[in-house]
Structures are given as structure tokens and as C-alpha cells.
Amino acid sequence: EPEVTQTPSHQVTQMGQEVILRCVPISNHLYFYWYRQILGQKVEFLVSFYNNEISEKSEIFDDQFSVERPDGSNFTLKIRSTKLEDSAMYFCASSESAGSMGTEAFFGQGTRLTVV
């Protein structure tokens, strides 16, 4: 069964450093997302991406964050100048469409980011 894959599974970084989280969405999906979940809190939307551009972003997704699809398969989230409060589980997801049907989003296994 096709699945979303994320690397690394766990990333430890020092405060102020840049990190890149990587994702390979399901191959026939057109919409890609990043969500995050701080320990003990709910899953929060960060950004959606379609046709090589951001289609929507949340208030969390400020200038510290950027996304890119560098090739035909990878989708990355870059976090610049990491802060302690960026420590969270980051989930990549993908879906076939954004219409009234086919919007089911499938999540990767997540990257646990720890900023020290």
C-alpha cells in the first residue's frame, strides 16, 4: 500500500541552527502538507502546497519556515534559526485532491524535532 515517508525519524538540533525535514508523498497525490504536533497538544496545520506553490499557510508558518519540492518526489520543510518552542513532531501528509471528494490526507510517520 502506498505511503508517505519522512526522514529523519528524529532530529536533534541546537537552538539557532537550520533544519530540513524531508518527505516523499504518495506518488499520484497532488496536494502536500506539513502539520506539527507539540507534545500533548493537537495537530496543527502549517502549510499546504499545490502545483509548486504554497496554497495556504497558517499563522505559525512565518518567515522562519519555507517549503520546497526540489524534484519530482521530495517535499521539504526548512526551519531556519530554530527555537526551543519549535520542538514538536512534524508530520507530512498528502492527498489526491482539494475538491469535495478525494481530500483524504494520509500522514507520514513523522519527524520528532528536538531543539536544545
Add this chain to the structure above:
Amino acid sequence: QKEVEQNSGPLSVPEGAIASLNCTYSDRGSQSFFWYRQYSGKSPELIMFIYSNGDKEDGRFTAQLNKASQYVSLLIRDSQPSDSATYLCAVHILTGGGNKLTFGTGTQLKVEL
């Protein structure tokens, strides 16, 4: 503020019983509704989705949607200890350019032997 509300639980049910999980949402523009299961430390796993008012059954799971009451529920029949997890309700609103899910905080379900 578009909200999705769930009772955090824990909801405890005996093995073999029916577990009933509830969710309300505030935005009447919500169009698609999803139930995800999340084991501790793991990612959300899609178990059900529903788009139209009424019931939708898939195996031991039934999703129920009432758009007039802005209410969606998940029933789990013949609950098993392996069903013990946090169940996340998520709502999708179709927007012009974007596409995102708004999640509730989740209901922790414990199925006891």
C-alpha cells in the same frame, strides 16, 4: 475562529462493547469530516471519512454526520484492546486556493479486558 471540539476523555469501555466518540465543529462551511486514530508517539492514521449527512459503515466502524447540528460521531462496535488510542476528529473546509484540516484535541479511548 474555526473550532473542532472533542471530549478529551479518557473514555473507558469494556472489551466487546460499543464505543461512541463525538465531535462538534463551528464552521458551517465544513464539507468533509475525518476520523483519525493516533497511538501514543505515532502519526494519525485515517480510519473513516464522511461527506454527506447520515451514516457510513466500514467494518466495525460507523461514522455519523449531522450538518444541521454540526455534529459528527464515530461508533466502534465490538471494541478490542487494540482500539485503545486517541481518536482525532478533523474537518476540511473547501477554500478557493487552499486545503487544510482542522483537528480537535482528540478523545482518548481505553478498551478494558
